[in-house]
Structures are given as C-alpha cells and as structure tokens.
Amino acid sequence: MKMLNNNMTSSYLRFRVFFQIILVIYLGSLLSCNSEKSAIGDPGMKRDNLRVAIEAWNQCNEVYEEAPNMGSPRHADCFDLQKSNHRSNVLCFWFSDSKTNVVAAKLVHLVNELDNKLSINDAKSLGQENLNVDTYAAWKELFLGYKCQVQDEPNPWNFWMIMLKSGNMDSTAAICPKNGKPSQPFPQDSRFPCFGKGCMNMPRIYHDYSTLHSHKEHPKMSKLKGGFHGTWDLDADMSKAKTQNDTSFFSVTWHKTLGKGSWKFHHVLKTSTKYPWLMLYLRSDATTGVSGGYHYETRGMSKMVPKSPNFKVRFTLDVRKGGGPNSQFYLMDIGSCWKNNGQPCDGDVTTDVTRYSEMIINPDTESWCNPKGNLKLCPPYHTFANGTRVHRTDEARFPYDAYHLHCAPGNAKYLEEPFTICDEYSNPQAQEILQILPHPVWGEYGYPTKKGEGWISDPRTWELDVGRLSESLYFYQDPGSKPVERHWPSIDLGTEIYVSSNQLAEWVVSDFDIIVTDE
Numbered sequence: 001m002k003m004l005n006n007n008m009t010s011s012y013l014r015f016r017v018f019f020q021i022i023l024v025i026y027l028g029s030l031l032s033c034n035s036e037k038s039a040i041g042d043p044g045m046k047r048d049n050l051r052v053a054i055e056a057w058n059q060c061n062e063v064y065e066e067a068p069n070m071g072s073p074r075h076a077d078c079f080d081l082q083k084s085n086h087r088s089n090v091l092c093f094w095f096s097d098s099k100t101n102v103v104a105a106k107l108v109h110l111v112n113e114l115d116n117k118l119s120i121n122d123a124k125s126l127g128q129e130n131l132n133v134d135t136y137a138a139w140k141e142l143f144l145g146y147k148c149q150v151q152d153e154p155n156p157w158n159f160w161m162i163m164l165k166s167g168n169m170d171s172t173a174a175i176c177p178k179n180g181k182p183s184q185p186f187p188q189d190s191r192f193p194c195f196g197k198g199c200m201n202m203p204r205i206y207h208d209y210s211t212l213h214s215h216k217e218h219p220k221m222s223k224l225k226g227g228f229h230g231t232w233d234l235d236a237d238m239s240k241a242k243t244q245n246d247t248s249f250f251s252v253t254w255h256k257t258l259g260k261g262s263w264k265f266h267h268v269l270k271t272s273t274k275y276p277w278l279m280l281y282l283r284s285d286a287t288t289g290v291s292g293g294y295h296y297e298t299r300g301m302s303k304m305v306p307k308s309p310n311f312k313v314r315f316t317l318d319v320r321k322g323g324g325p326n327s328q329f330y331l332m333d334i335g336s337c338w339k340n341n342g343q344p345c346d347g348d349v350t351t352d353v354t355r356y357s358e359m360i361i362n363p364d365t366e367s368w369c370n371p372k373g374n375l376k377l378c379p380p381y382h383t384f385a386n387g388t389r390v391h392r393t394d395e396a397r398f399p400y401d402a403y404h405l406h407c408a409p410g411n412a413k414y415l416e417e418p419f420t421i422c423d424e425y426s427n428p429q430a431q432e433i434l435q436i437l438p439h440p441v442w443g444e445y446g447y448p449t450k451k452g453e454g455w456i457s458d459p460r461t462w463e464l465d466v467g468r469l470s471e472s473l474y475f476y477q478d479p480g481s482k483p484v485e486r487h488w489p490s491i492d493l494g495t496e497i498y499v500s501s502n503q504l505a506e507w508v509v510s511d512f513d514i515i516v517t518d519e
C-alpha cells in the first residue's frame with residue numbers, strides 16, 4: 001500500500017511538473033504573440049550610450065563642394081559609459097547605483113575629432129582617391145557607422161541621423177540632375193532661391209562632444225549632454241548667429257538624465273535672406289541599402305526596415321516655435337524608393353524613384369488639392385480605412401481637405417490626367433510626393449484629425465499607425481505592374497521651411513520608437 005501511495009504521489013508530481021511546463025510554454029507563447037518588437041536600435045531613446053550622426057545635403061542630396069575647413073559633411077557623436085569602482089581621473093563622475101551605491105562612470109568617445117574632420121583632401125592618404133566629393137561623403141558615413149556600430153539582433157545598427165538640407169539651387173550652373181539625368185543650365189527662376197555663385201554651399205557644422213555633468217538641482221544625479229550647431233552663412237560670426245537677424249542657424253542638442261527616461265533632442269532652425277529654404281529632420285534610417293532620397297548605401301538606426309502595413313511609430317513632440325506660415329512641419333515623413341514598374345531600387349538614378357509621404361501639422365498649411373481648378377494636385381483616388389476607394393472626381397465623397405498635394409514622378413509614362421510633376425531637381429532621381437493634412441479620415445490611424453493638434457503649446461505623445469496608413473496611400477506604378485511591398489528605409493520628423501527668410505522653428509523630440517506588429 002505504501003509503495004502504491006508513493007508511486008501515485010510521484011506520478012502526481014510528474015504530472016504537476018509536466019502541467020506547469022506546458023503552462024509556462026503556453027503563457028510564454030501568448031506573451032510573445034502580444035509582445036512588441038522594436039525595429040530600431042534604441043527603442044524609446046532610453047539608452048545612455050548614445051549614437052547620433054549628422055549629414056548635410058544640397059538641393060539634390062549631394063555635397064558638390066565641402067565648406068572650407070569643415071571636412072566632409074558627415075559627423076558623429078557616439079560614446080559608451082564605462083563603469084568602474086575607483087576614481088581614475090577627472091573625466092570620472094559619480095552616480096548612484098542601487099547595488100553598489102556609488103560607481104564612477106567615464107565617457108568613452110568612439111569617434112574622435114580626426115575622424116569627424118575627415119575631408120576629401122584626405123581621400124588619397126586613405127587609399128580612396130577614386131572617390132569624388134559626393135561619394136567620399138557616402139564613404140565617410142559608412143566609416144562613422146562602422147565606428148559607432150552596435151551588435152544586435154537581427155542586425156547591427158549605427159546611429160540616429162540628423163539631416164540638414166538647403167533648397168538653394170544655382171540653375172545656371174546645372175549642378176543638379178533633372179529626374180536623374182544630366183541637366184542643362186537655365187536662368188534662375190522663382191522656384192529656386194540662389195544669391196549667386198556658390199549659393200549651394202554646405203553649412204559650417206560645429207560639435208559639442210557629449211559630456212557627463214552632475215545635475216544642478218540634484219547633485220546625486222548625472223546628466224548627459226551634447227550637440228551640433230552651425231550656419232550656412234559662411235561669413236557669419238558663429239557666436240552671434242543664433243540671435244543675429246538675417247543669419248541662418250541650426251542646432252540640435254541632446255540631453256538625458258543618466259540611467260533614466262528618454263533622450264530629448266532639442267532642435268532649432270532659422271532661415272535668412274541668402275538661405276530661405278532649409279530643412280532639419282531627425283531620421284531613423286536603414287542600416288544597409290539605399291534609403292529614401294539617398295542613392296548611396298546608408299547607415300542608421302532601423303535594424304529592421306519597417307514594412308506596410310505592419311508597423312507603428314511612437315514619439316513625443318513638443319513644438320515651441322513653428323517657423324512661420326511656410327514651415328512644412330512634418331509630424332511624420334516616410335521615405336522609400338521603388339521603380340515605376342514595381343522593381344526595387346538598385347541605385348540606377350534614371351529609373352529609381354524616391355517616394356515620400358508627409359503629414360504636415362502647421363495649421364497655416366492649406367489644402368491645395370481641390371476639385372475646382374486644382375484637381376491635378378489631388379491623388380487619383382483616396383482609400384478609406386474600410387477599403388472603399390473613391391475617385392478624385394467624386395466630389396461628394398473625396399476628402400479634398402485631407403490632402404495638401406500630390407505630385408507625380410517625372411519619369412512616369414502612364415499618368416492619369418490632369419497631373420503635376422514633382423520638382424525634377426531636388427532629388428538625385430525622380431520623386432513622388434504625397435502630402436497629407438490633419439483630417440478625420442486619418443483618425444483611424446492615430447493621426448491628427450483637426451488643424452492645430454500637436455502644434456505649438458500642445459505637446460503630445462503620438463502612436464501613429466504609419467504601417468496601415470502607408471499601405472492605403474496612393475503611389476504611382478505602371479498599370480498592370482504588381483503592387484510593390486512598401487518598405488520604409490527612412491522614417492523621420494522635422495521641418496522644411498519653404499522659401500521664407502528670417503523664420504525660426506524650435507521643437508523637441510523624445511521617446512521615439514518604431515514598433516513592428518505581427519504579420
């Protein structure tokens with residue numbers, strides 16, 4: 001009897017253990033089904049060991065000529081904190097650690113000033129004499145990416161990318177190709193600002209390397225801080241550029257409490273008479289391949305390239321100054337590339353087409369797409385969230401106010417009349433742009449539904465269903481071609497101040513993440 005009892009007990013125990021294992025596996029699978037997967041290297045901008053880089057582009061997303069003594073316009077600030085239990089030198093700071101009480105942290109930079117100063121003049125000594133000033137910048141981005149690289153699954157990643165661009169174009173110099181083909185000089189016209197020879201210069205970029213400070217109010221806490229700033233006005237007094245009238249200026253400063261919360265990226269952008277069309281974005285770019293608008297191999301933060309419809313983008317945005325009526329502030333800007341026949345881009349600028357879509361939240365931006373006279377600025381159709389598609393001539397149902405404009409790729413052969421071709425010069429290749437405005441039709445995707453939402457003194461944390469929205473948007477493809485899978489190698493936000501001088505924009509971005517949802 002005893003024996004039997006024991007046997008029964010042990011088989012009961014075996015059953016319990018077996019049952020518990022099954023339960024754990026079952027709960028585990030439930031959790032993983034619902035768990036969010038981030039597509040980026042630093043989900044929510046929480047990682048103390050920052051990785052950030054900056055790039056500057058001219059009107060056609062190239063360099064053409066470096067700014068004097070500034071090197072190639074690619075710079076990076078990447079560091080790791082080294083903890084140790086002893087005070088080693090003055091660079092050390094003390095911070096509380098719940099386990100060891102006080103620990104010294106030392107900030108170790110991975111990119112030094114020599115790396116950041118690398119210029120086309122160094123190409124020969126680096127064995128890169130075959131590169132020109134444009135391809136050298138692309139090479140430098142890969143080099144900095146290599147120095148900053150973080151091993152991760154499914155892919156290593158590099159850095160956040162701050163992007164600067166000036167829209168000046170010297171049309172008499174024919175520097176930018178037209179839809180990816182060599183262009184002819186033409187007289188300066190109102191579309192393109194230019195004050196004369198050299199108007200497409202790269203900005204001067206200055207770097208405040210990240211440092212660790214003790215917190216002013218809480219001496220036991222430490223703060224991390226760094227930044228880039230500069231101007232396009234090459235003759236400006238940099239110490240006054242921020243406040244001086246008619247002097248272009250940009251700055252991005254990042255700061256964070258050590259071990260806590262998100263990085264805050266504080267942006268400032270100011271235009272001048274000579275540089276009235278400027279852009280400043282914070283981008284999460286793909287870590288390999290070409291990204292939206294950039295026809296060279298790129299480095300970035302997106303260790304997985306998000307694919308429609310399966311991703312969301314989350315971030316906090318605090319707009320403090322709007323940048324004037326022509327500031328096209330992009331709550332969200334997504335960039336991709338595919339050919340009109342549905343093939344993926346391969347770097348052939350004559351057939352690759354950049355595709356952009358942007359949600360503009362400046363309430364001053366009006367809908368230009370309308371059925372009376374400007375149908376050519378409307379996409380051919382709108383698809384509602386429930387899948388119903390309405391043609392732009394259906395005046396009763398088409399949501400005209402949801403669109404700022406649509407423009408078509410300059411190399412598209414079968415466009416529906418009437419249409420407008422996008423700027424043929426402002427990209428290394430042809431481009432297509434679809435700009436949307438706050439409207440109830442986008443509410444389904446978590447986007448603003450009313451003008452003014454998320455604008456000045458209305459800071460918000462957004463969770464945008466960019467994946468599902470971007471699946472539903474109209475983009476051109478040749479009739480009969482297989483609809484492409486839409487991958488988005490560049491996801492960014494920031495402002496494009498369009499041709500207006502002495503405008504000032506200021507905003508703060510934090511908590512950024514791209515979340516991949518299950519297929």
Ligand SMILES: *[C@@H]1O[C@H](CO)[C@@H](O)[C@H](O)[C@H]1NC(C)=O
Pocket residue numbers: 245246273502
């Ligand atoms: C700033 O400069 C512009 C261009 O020279 C000028 O029109 C404007 O009046 C100036 N503004 C101030 C406040 O001085």
Ligand SMILES: *[C@@H]1O[C@H](CO)[C@@H](O)[C@H](O)[C@H]1NC(C)=O
Pocket residue numbers: 384385386387388
């Ligand atoms: C889909 O939504 C649109 C706009 O709300 C509406 O007009 C249409 O009737 C809906 N279609 C279906 C099939 O529910």
